[in-house]
Structure formats: structure tokens, C-alpha cells
Amino acid sequence: MVPGKGRGVVAIVDCPAGTEVERSPVILVPRADIITRPGLHSVFESYLLHWSDQPGAELAMGGGLLMLYNHSSTPNVEFQTGPEPLTMAVIALCDVRAGEELLYDYGVDLWFEEV
Numbered sequence: 157m158v159p160g161k162g163r164g165v166v167a168i169v170d171c172p173a174g175t176e177v178e179r180s181p182v183i184l185v186p187r188a189d190i191i192t193r194p195g196l197h198s199v200f201e202s203y204l205l206h207w208s209d210q211p212g213a214e215l216a217m218g219g220g221l222l223m224l225y226n227h228s229s230t231p232n233v234e235f236q237t238g239p240e241p242l243t244m245a246v247i248a249l250c251d252v253r254a255g256e257e258l259l260y261d262y263g264v265d266l267w268f269e270e271v
Contacts, residue, residue: 164226164257171252177233178246180220182207187214205244206263207237218244228259235260 158164171177185204203223207216217223222244225233232252236245252258 158226158257161226161257163224165221165224166257167252167254169254171248173248173250175248175252176245177248177252177258178220178222179240179243180218180222180246182216182218182222182242182244184213184242185215185217186212188212190215205235216244222246225258225260227262229261231260232256233258233260 158166167177182205184207190201190204191198200217203217204215205218205222207213222235225246232250233246233248236247237243239245246258246260248258
């Protein structure tokens, strides 16, 4: 648990910039399969990631810790598709020290105010 945030991911060892800190499988979710309700978002929708612009493979549900990383407009990690099919890698953008929270930019309009 991250104080004031709830769930999150924290480095347990120092990670130099460029380090792959996680590689996780993903399950593709076609955008057409998402049931939408005007003005309402399901928990499921809040945890989907952009995968591609290819019809039928637009979204992905991440395995591993992918769904637990918190947002920052000044992230210290980024998500990259691959390097293996249906996987996503998390890469350190800068040197991250053990005990530091790993944060990425969600890249969408936020439903909360960043602190």
C-alpha cells in the first residue's frame, strides 16, 4: 500500500534508467466488446490499456502488476508493447531508487485531481 494512494508499485531494488522492471502478459479486448453506459464507467473500463489502432485489438487487460501502477504527469516508468507477442514491458525512464513508487502517465483525461 502506498500512503495516501492505496495500491501501487514500489521498487524493491535500485533500477537504473532503461531497466525493464516488469514484463507481463496481456489479454486483448476488442473495443466493440465493451458495454458502455452513458456517463458511467465500469471498474473494468478504468483498468484497460491502449494496445493498438487495429480493429479488434484496440485495448488490453494487463497481467502481473500492470494494473497497479499509479499515474503521474512526471512519470519514472513507461509501458511499451512487446517485446514478445501479447506482452507489455515496463521500462524505467530515469534512475529509480529502492523504495520509490513507480509511476507512469496514463495518457488520458483524469477522473481525479493529481496531488
